[in-house]
Amino acid sequence: MLTPLLLLWPLSLALTWFVAQGIASKPFDRALEFNLQALTQLVVNNDGRVMFVLNNQARDLLRADDSDLVYYQVVDARGRLVSGEGDFPPPQDDPAPGPGRVLLRDDVVRGDEVRVAYTWLDRNDTAGPVLMQVAETKGKRSTLANEIIKGVMVPQFVILPLAVLLVWLALVRGIRPLSELEQRIRARRPDDLSPIEESFIPQEVAPLVSSINDLLTRLKASLTTQRRFLADAAHQLKTPLAGLRMQAELAQRETDPRELRGSLQQISRSSARATHTVNQLLALARAESTGRALPSARIDLARLVQTVVQDSVPRALEADIDLGYEGPDDMPPELHPMGNPVLLQEMVRNLVDNALAYCGRGGVVTARVLADRFSGVQVLQVEDNGPGVPENERDLVMQPFYRALGTNVDGSGLGLAIVQEIAQQHGATVHMEDSHPERAQRGLRVSVKFPPKADETQAGL
Structure with missing residues (x-):
C-alpha cells in the first residue's frame, strides 16, 4: 500500500496546482472585468470621431496595483488606435459578440504573460464596434496560487508519513492472526487432518478456513476409505496366496502322480482366484481414481451389452447356463448416452459374471436393454434365477469385499461395488429386486437406470 500512496502524492500535488490556479484567478478576473467596465465609460464620440478621455480617476485605476503592470488599448471600428498600447495583441474572436459582453483570455504583452479582459462597444453614436482591452500581469495570481499550494503541501508532508x-x-x-494461523498449520503433523480451529481467526478469512476444513474432512474420509480398501485387499489376497504356497509345498513332497495332479489343480484354482481378485481390484481402482480422466463418447448400450454377452457364452456353456440377450440390436443415435466405453463394458461384464457365478448349473441369465424414445431413459437389466440377495443385505453387497452369507461361490466381493462406482460416475442409479418373487429360488434382477439424454455433465466425465 505504500507504493500506491507514493504514486498518488505527486498526482495530488498536480491536481492541487490546477485547482489553486483556478481559485486564485477568479477574484482577480472579477476585478479586471470591473476595471474594464469602468474604463468603457470613458469612450466618447466627438463629431463622429471616437475618443478616450483619460482622466485622473482612470490613471489612478490603471496604476493602483504596485505588484502587477496594467496595459490597455482602445481601437475604433476601422482598426485605428484611439488610445493605449499599440503593440497589444488583437483578440482571435469575431467582433461584436454581444453588447457589453466581457471576454477573458491569456496572452503575452511585451514578453509578459498577462490576463486580458476585452469587449466591443457598439453604441449608436459611433461608426461601428469599438474594441477595448485591459491586460494585467499574473504576479498576484501566482503569489496567491503558491500560497494555496504551500497551505496544501505542508499538511500533506505531515499527513502522508x-x-x-x-x-x-x-x-x-x-496480519498477526494470519501469521499465527500459518504457524499453527505449519506445526501440524502430516497425519493430522482434524479441522482448523475457527474461533481465533480473522473474519475476512473465515470462509477460506471453512473451505479448508471441508477439504480436510473429505480428504480424511478418502484416506480412511483407501486404508480400509488396502487392508481388505491384503486380506483377500492373503488367502489364495497362502493356498498357493501350501499346495506348492505339498506338490514338492508328493511322489504319487495322481496326488501330484490334484495338487497342481488346486494351485491352478488358487492362482485363478488370485488373478480374478487382482483384476477386480484394478478395475475398482480405475473406476474410483481415473474414471473422470478417461475419454468419453456416445455409447450404443445395446451393442455394448451384446458384445459382453457374446464374450461370456463360453463360460456359460461350460457351466450349462442359458445366457441370452433381450432388446434391440442397436439404439438410435439420439438415445446414445455419454460415457467411457471401457468402464461401461467393465460394469456390464461384472453384472453378467456375478449372475453366472451365483445362478448355479442349469440356471438362466438374461441381459436386456430397455429404452423410452420419448423420455430418453435407458435401463440395463441383468437377471438370474439363483438364490438372490435378501432385501436387508442389498445395500451391503454394494460395499467392497462384502459377500452374502450362505453362498459357496469363489469371489472377491468386488463385482457389485465396481458396478455401483461406475454407475455413479455416469449419473446412473443401481436398483436390485427379486426376478422371480413367486418361486423358492427368487433370483436377482439388477437394474442400472441411465438419466434421460445424458450428456457430459450428467455423466460426470
Missing part, C-alpha cells in the same frame, strides 16, 4: 505509519501498524496488527 503519518498515514503510512498508521497503515503499516494496522496491517501488522491485522
Whole structure:
C-alpha cells in the first residue's frame, strides 16, 4: 500500500496546482472585468470621431496595483488606435459578440504573460464596434496560487508519513492472526487432518478456513476409505496366496502322480482366484481414481451389452447356463448416452459374471436393454434365477469385499461395488429386486437406470 500512496502524492500535488490556479484567478478576473467596465465609460464620440478621455480617476485605476503592470488599448471600428498600447495583441474572436459582453483570455504583452479582459462597444453614436482591452500581469495570481499550494503541501508532508505509519501498524496488527494461523498449520503433523480451529481467526478469512476444513474432512474420509480398501485387499489376497504356497509345498513332497495332479489343480484354482481378485481390484481402482480422466463418447448400450454377452457364452456353456440377450440390436443415435466405453463394458461384464457365478448349473441369465424414445431413459437389466440377495443385505453387497452369507461361490466381493462406482460416475442409479418373487429360488434382477439424454455433465466425465 505504500507504493500506491507514493504514486498518488505527486498526482495530488498536480491536481492541487490546477485547482489553486483556478481559485486564485477568479477574484482577480472579477476585478479586471470591473476595471474594464469602468474604463468603457470613458469612450466618447466627438463629431463622429471616437475618443478616450483619460482622466485622473482612470490613471489612478490603471496604476493602483504596485505588484502587477496594467496595459490597455482602445481601437475604433476601422482598426485605428484611439488610445493605449499599440503593440497589444488583437483578440482571435469575431467582433461584436454581444453588447457589453466581457471576454477573458491569456496572452503575452511585451514578453509578459498577462490576463486580458476585452469587449466591443457598439453604441449608436459611433461608426461601428469599438474594441477595448485591459491586460494585467499574473504576479498576484501566482503569489496567491503558491500560497494555496504551500497551505496544501505542508499538511500533506505531515499527513502522508503519518498515514503510512498508521497503515503499516494496522496491517501488522491485522496480519498477526494470519501469521499465527500459518504457524499453527505449519506445526501440524502430516497425519493430522482434524479441522482448523475457527474461533481465533480473522473474519475476512473465515470462509477460506471453512473451505479448508471441508477439504480436510473429505480428504480424511478418502484416506480412511483407501486404508480400509488396502487392508481388505491384503486380506483377500492373503488367502489364495497362502493356498498357493501350501499346495506348492505339498506338490514338492508328493511322489504319487495322481496326488501330484490334484495338487497342481488346486494351485491352478488358487492362482485363478488370485488373478480374478487382482483384476477386480484394478478395475475398482480405475473406476474410483481415473474414471473422470478417461475419454468419453456416445455409447450404443445395446451393442455394448451384446458384445459382453457374446464374450461370456463360453463360460456359460461350460457351466450349462442359458445366457441370452433381450432388446434391440442397436439404439438410435439420439438415445446414445455419454460415457467411457471401457468402464461401461467393465460394469456390464461384472453384472453378467456375478449372475453366472451365483445362478448355479442349469440356471438362466438374461441381459436386456430397455429404452423410452420419448423420455430418453435407458435401463440395463441383468437377471438370474439363483438364490438372490435378501432385501436387508442389498445395500451391503454394494460395499467392497462384502459377500452374502450362505453362498459357496469363489469371489472377491468386488463385482457389485465396481458396478455401483461406475454407475455413479455416469449419473446412473443401481436398483436390485427379486426376478422371480413367486418361486423358492427368487433370483436377482439388477437394474442400472441411465438419466434421460445424458450428456457430459450428467455423466460426470
